[in-house]
Structures are given as C-alpha cells and as structure tokens.
Amino acid sequence: xxxxxGKNKPVKIRSRxxxxxxxxxxxxxxxxxxxGCKLLQLPSSGAHLCSYADGTQVTEEFFQTLxxxxxxxxxxxxxxxxxxxxxxxxxLSTDRHADALVEAAKGLLSDERSHKRRKLLTDLLLNLEDTxxxxxxxxxxxxxxxxxxxxxxxxAYMKFNCESRIRSYMKEVDAAAKxxxxxxxxxxxxxxxxxxxxxxxxxxxxxxxxxRTEEEGERLCTRAGWFTCQGSFEQEACPSLHSINPYGSxxxxxxxxxxxxxxxxxxxxxxxxxxxxxxxxxxxxxxNLLYFYRLxxxxxxxxxxxxxxxxxxAHHLLxxxxxxxxxxxxxxxxxxxxxxxxxxxxxx
Numbered sequence: 109x110x111x112x113x114g115k116n117k118p119v120k121i122r123s124r125x126x127x128x129x130x131x132x133x134x135x136x137x138x139x140x141x142x143x144g145c146k147l148l149q150l151p152s153s154g155a156h157l158c159s160y161a162d163g164t165q166v167t168e169e170f171f172q173t174l175x176x177x178x179x180x181x182x183x184x185x186x187x188x189x190x191x192x193x194x195x196x197x198x199x200l201s202t203d204r205h206a207d208a209l210v211e212a213a214k215g216l217l218s219d220e221r222s223h224k225r226r227k228l229l230t231d232l233l234l235n236l237e238d239t240x241x242x243x244x245x246x247x248x249x250x251x252x253x254x255x256x257x258x259x260x261x262x263x264a265y266m267k268f269n270c271e272s273r274i275r276s277y278m279k280e281v282d283a284a285a286k287x288x289x290x291x292x293x294x295x296x297x298x299x300x301x302x303x304x305x306x307x308x309x310x311x312x313x314x315x316x317x318x319x320r321t322e323e324e325g326e327r328l329c330t331r332a333g334w335f336t337c338q339g340s341f342e343q344e345a346c347p348s349l350h351s352i353n354p355y356g357s358x359x360x361x362x363x364x365x366x367x368x369x370x371x372x373x374x375x376x377x378x379x380x381x382x383x384x385x386x387x388x389x390x391x392x393x394x395x396n397l398l399y400f401y402r403l404x405x406x407x408x409x410x411x412x413x414x415x416x417x418x419x420x421x422a423h424h425l426l427x428x429x430x431x432x433x434x435x436x437x438x439x440x441x442x443x444x445x446x447x448x449x450x451x452x453x454x455x456x
Contacts, residue, residue: 117171121180122160123148124187129179137171144182154185163191238356240333251358262333262355263321271315273369277404278305284380293388300383300392307401314405317369317412320355328412329353335364337414341372341423350414368418369410371403373425379403382427390433399431 116133121144130147134140137157145152157166160179164170181189242248243261251262259265281301288294308314316322320333329335333355337346354364373379379400386395402408 117174118176119174119178119180121148121157121182123150123182124184124189131177137166137168140171141182148182150182150184156183157181158183158189159191160189161191163189238353238360240353240356251355251361253358263319266354267315267319269315269365270318270369271313274308274313274315274405277375278308280375281380281383281404284384288384296387296390296392297384300387300395300397303392303397304401304404307397308405311405317407328407335367335412337367337417338411340413340417340419341370341411341425342419343417346414346417348414348416350417352414366415368413368415370413370418372409372411372423373403373427374423375404377422378425378427379409382432386432394433396431396434399428403427 116135118131118133119140120129121132121140122129132140132143132147134143141155141157142152144150144157145155157171157180158164159166160181166174166180183189239248239251242251243263245252245260248262252259252265255265259268278301281304285294285297285301288297316326317328319327320329320331332353334351334353337348337350339346352360352364352367354361371379383395383400
C-alpha cells in the first residue's frame with residue numbers, strides 16, 4: 109500500500125555479522141536496496157534482503173506487507189541468512205562477543221515481562237558472567253562465600269566436595285556392619301569395612317573426580333571445569349545435554365550440589381546387601397573386595413547426573429556373582445587384584 113500511495117515504508121537494516129541497525133525508508137524494494145547498499149557501503153550487484161527474524165527473503169510483494177520498522181539483513185551475492193539463530197550462533201562461536209552479550213542480556217532482562225524469556229536470559233547471563241579462569245580465593249572472593257577459610261583454591265574445595273560424597277558411601281557400609289546380629293559374621297563385616305576404608309584412603313577418596321587440575325583420566329570435568337551429565341543409569345548419554353561449570357560462579361557451585369554421583373548397580377538395595385550375604389558364610393579374605401570397592405566408590409559404577417536424570421526407582425541391576433569371591437588357589441588372581449611391595453597402589 110505504501111508504494112501505491114507514494115509513501116515511504118520505514119525499516120531497520122543491518123549487514124551480516126553487524127549488530128548495528130540503521131533506519132531507512134523507501135517506497136519499494138529496489139529503492140531500499142539502493143539506499144541500503146549506499147549506507148552500508150556494500151556492492152549493489154547481487155545484493156538482497158532477508159528478514160532478520162526468520163531469514164525469509166524479501167520480495168517486492170513481501171516488502172509491501174512488512175510492518176513499520178521491521179528488522180532486515182542486507183546481504184551480498186552468495187551470502188545467506190537463517191534468521192536470528194544465525195546471529196546467535198555467530199556470537200557464541202567466539203568469546204570476543206561475550207561482554208556484548210552480557211550487556212545486551214542485562215538490558216533485555218530489565219524490561220522483560222515474559223517468565224520464559226526471563227529464564228532464558230538469566231541462564232545466558234549465568235553462563236556468560238563466569239570467572240572459571242580464576243582459581244584462588246584472592247582472585248575470586250565471591251565464589252568462596254560461605255566456604256571454610258582453609259580452602260585457598262577452587263580445585264581444592266571441589267576435591268573436598270567429591271571426597272565428602274564418597275566418604276558418605278563408606279559410612280553406609282560401616283552402618284550396615286552394626287546391623288549384623290551374629291557376632292562371628294559381624295567381625296568379618298567390620299574387618300571387610302576396615303579394608304575397604306584403607307583402599308579408599310589409598311585412592312585419596314577419589315576426590316580427583318571433581319578436581320579440574322587432575323589428569324584427564326582422573327577427572328570428570330574438562331580442564332576449564334565443565335561437567336556434562338552422563339544420563340540416567342540405563343542410558344549411554346544424557347539426551348538433554350545437561351552441563352554445568354561449578355568453577356564459574358558461586359551460584360553454579362551451589363546448583364552443582366544437586367547433581368548426583370549415582371550408582372548404576374544400587375548401593376543400598378544391591379551392593380551392600382550382596383556384600384553382607386557373601387560374608388554370612390565366607391571370611392573377608394575370600395570376598396573379592398576390589399570388585400565391591402569398584403562398585404561402591406569408582407567410575408566403573410558411578411555416573412554423574414543432573415538431578416532431572418537421577419532416577420530414584422529400583423534399577424534392577426545385580427552384582428556379578430562370578431566376581432563376588434576371589435579365585436581359589438592354583439587359579440590366577442582377579443585382574444587388578446595384586447599388591448605392590450614398598451609403595452601404595454592407587455585404586456581408581
């Protein structure tokens with residue numbers, strides 16, 4: 109209608125990869141292309157316009173139906189535009205735009221009324237405004253708020269956090285020993301628990317799982333501190349691609365406390381009862397403690413999962429009866445079950 113009455117239609121244009129917008133008014137598409145190319149100093153040959161929002165190519169007919177001040181992208185020959193998602197992809201592909209994204213998200217958040225969009229903007233800010241590159245208490249005091257003063261680095265605290273979780277599994281074994289009524293059996297259970305505790309102590313309680321300074325095979329995170337959900341006990345991977353960097357901010361550190369180290373073969377329902385059953389008629393030296401140690405305390409049976417992926421119902425997975433006991437004399441020992449004289453062997 110604007111073209112029919114000789115009136116100019118106002119739109120906002122930008123070039124590909126530039127966040128700056130310019131107001132331009134034109135009676136038709138051809139005039140808009142000429143003005144746009146001159147303003148943005150782009151070659152007119154092969155130039156075309158697309159909707160910034162969804163990437164729809166602007167034809168003369170489409171141009172006449174556009175609302176005032178519609179955002180458009182002016183493209184050169186051979187360039188394409190897939191909509192606003194393309195712009196987001198470009199921004200997120202490099203850290204050099206992080207500060208601009210933070211400021212833009214803050215500005216949008218201050219005026220946003222939609223709860224869903226507020227949630228998206230808040231999550232974006234949480235991930236962008238991170239201080240994961242900082243490590244010491246002196247560098248990032250805010251991260252350490254509420255943490256005992258003895259912890260001087262983020263890695264030291266995260267290691268302690270993991271150790272505490274795994275120590276709690278050992279406490280459950282100790283508690284189970286107290287429930288055994290028969291004295292001779294209880295003595296074997298106590299002896300077994302003591303040996304498991306020694307093995308765990310030798311492995312430094314596997315605290316390295318949360319310590320980003322550990323070697324790659326020893327930690328569950330990247331060197332930068334990113335953890336990825338491994339999916340529920342019966343899944344190969346997390347379908348929702350949950351990830352978090354507790355090293356990035358105090359809020360992320362607190363949220364990470366809701367993530368679980370989940371036992372695929374369940375600790376309370378299966379592993380500890382199977383261990384107690386084995387000791388009802390066997391001595392602790394007959395039981396394959398390395399097998400039970402791995403089920404209770406290592407990545408062989410533990411999966412790091414987002415709280416949404418933590419299924420609390422019965423897993424219906426059983427211990428391997430063939431590995432419950434050590435081999436009899438004359439047969440080879442269970443793989444990995446051996447002593448190293450003169451030094452401690454770390455069990456992982």
